[in-house]
Amino acid sequence: MLEKLFKLSAHNTNVKTEVVAGFTTFLTMAYILFVNPDILSVTGMDKGSLFTATAVSAAFGCILMGLLANFPVALAPAMGLNAFFAFTVCGSMGYTWQEALGAVFIAGIIFFILSAFKVREWIMHSIPKNLRFGIAAGIGLFLSLIALKNAGIVVDHPATFVTLGDFTEKGPLLAAVGLFLILALEYRKVPGDVLMSVLIVTAISIAITGQEVGSLVSLPPSVAPTFWQMDFSRVMEGAMISVIFAFVFVDLFDTSGTLLAVAQKADLVDEDGKIENVGKAMVADSGASVAGAVLGSSTVTSYVESTSGIAQGGRTGLTAVVVGLLFLLALFFAPVAGLVPSYATAPALLYVAVLMMSELRHVTWDDLTEAAPVFVAALGMPLTFSIADGIGLAFITYAVGKAVTGRFKDVSAAVWLVAFVFALKLAHVF
Numbered sequence: 412m413l414e415k416l417f418k419l420s421a422h423n424t425n426v427k428t429e430v431v432a433g434f435t436t437f438l439t440m441a442y443i444l445f446v447n448p449d450i451l452s453v454t455g456m457d458k459g460s461l462f463t464a465t466a467v468s469a470a471f472g473c474i475l476m477g478l479l480a481n482f483p484v485a486l487a488p489a490m491g492l493n494a495f496f497a498f499t500v501c502g503s504m505g506y507t508w509q510e511a512l513g514a515v516f517i518a519g520i521i522f523f524i525l526s527a528f529k530v531r532e533w534i535m536h537s538i539p540k541n542l543r544f545g546i547a548a549g550i551g552l553f554l555s556l557i558a559l560k561n562a563g564i565v566v567d568h569p570a571t572f573v574t575l576g577d578f579t580e581k582g583p584l585l586a587a588v589g590l591f592l593i594l595a596l597e598y599r600k601v602p603g604d605v606l607m608s609v610l611i612v613t614a615i616s617i618a619i620t621g622q623e624v625g626s627l628v629s630l631p632p633s634v635a636p637t638f639w640q641m642d643f644s645r646v647m648e649g650a651m652i653s654v655i656f657a658f659v660f661v662d663l664f665d666t667s668g669t670l671l672a673v674a675q676k677a678d679l680v681d682e683d684g685k686i687e688n689v690g691k692a693m694v695a696d697s698g699a700s701v702a703g704a705v706l707g708s709s710t711v712t713s714y715v716e717s718t719s720g721i722a723q724g725g726r727t728g729l730t731a732v733v734v735g736l737l738f739l740l741a742l743f744f745a746p747v748a749g750l751v752p753s754y755a756t757a758p759a760l761l762y763v764a765v766l767m768m769s770e771l772r773h774v775t776w777d778d779l780t781e782a783a784p785v786f787v788a789a790l791g792m793p794l795t796f797s798i799a800d801g802i803g804l805a806f807i808t809y810a811v812g813k814a815v816t817g818r819f820k821d822v823s824a825a826v827w828l829v830a831f832v833f834a835l836k837l838a839h840v841f
Contacts, residue, residue, distance in 0.1 A: 432725025433733025438603030459632030472699030477728030551767030637707020803833030
């Protein structure tokens with residue numbers, strides 16, 4: 412049955428190899444089970460329900476990817492977009508988490524339509540690659556600011572806006588320990604390094620504070636507090652439209668970049684550079700986002716950590732299905748998530764931020780019309796505390812920069828459209 416479903420022989424693999432690959436991928440991304448509820452709970456959402464929503468949406472996405480696209484890519488709620496959901500949409504912009512879930516749901520539907528009708532290819536080819544690098548770096552800096560804030564390493568200051576926190580407190584100190592643990596384990600290529608860091612720092616914290624620990628195994632928390640709670644009453648507002656656009660845009664880049672990276676590592680790219688079953692993979696990704704919104708989670712997307720499983724020989728969707736089953740098994744360890752403090756998850760955010768910042772090495776720095784928008788995107792997101800605003804400012808900079816230097820042909824219709832819409836938003840037209 413597995414041979415028929417996943418064509419193992421055709422991909423020069425076997426069940427044992429795929430299972431090992433699935434375990435490896437799961438260990439490298441299981442930190443999301445603790446990080447996602449920790450981030451989203453600041454909006455007032457029930458943390459237990461968020462744990463269940465995170466695990467089930469990840470499991471659904473992984474299994475759908477494996478069965479539909481036969482692709483060795485695992486999915487889970489997206490880092491960066493969960494922070495955008497919590498701190499920008501619900502925090503700075505003042506929307507309720509129910510309204511934010513409505514935006515995630517609609518963004519998932521739009522992404523599904525774009526994937527099904529292959530419009531995404533036109534969009535991807537229309538967006539300059541340097542802008543994509545800048546957006547990825549900006550999200551990384553956005554995540555790093557949130558991580559430093561959650562750990563107490565960076566605190567607010569009335570004169571300078573931010574300043575260094577107090578390292579005599581356990582939060583900043585243990586967050587630093589967690590980051591150094593990740594660095595040491597990652598250097599030695601230890602599978603599950605980020606997860607191990609979160610659990611070790613949590614254990615140290617419990618030992619220091621004397622926190623009481625009960626049973627670590629239980630039935631999964633009810634998902635009822637967040638299930639089907641989307642609110643669509645404000646989706647036509649100008650600000651909310653920009654939020655939906657940001658969800659779609661970032662997910663489009665995340666998914667495309669991850670699928671390309673995984674496909675190349677797994678030798679699933681043909682001579683023309685086309686990825687095997689990429690259309691079905693995109694549909695699976697968008698379907699998982701819709702399911703995530705229904706359950707009560709932010710956008711679900713493909714994880715670049717899937718390359719760890721590829722390195723272990725994973726080549727088919729069986730790898731993704733194994734990851735999905737492990738997420739379902741993790742449902743019974745919800746009490747562990749309740750013990751994890753924010754400063755234990757902060758190093759995981761910083762680790763992801765470093766990976767996203769690495770995209771800057773691909774930027775064409777000797778062309779200012781390309782480099783300036785990258786700089787604006789990277790700096791704009793953390794300083795405005797908004798992924799959407801950072802994207803908008805970057806597009807405006809790109810379009811206007813090309814125009815004033817007489818290089819109109821370098822600007823696609825899609826870039827002009829996005830720049831124009833965000834310019835209207837800045838002018839408070841909507």
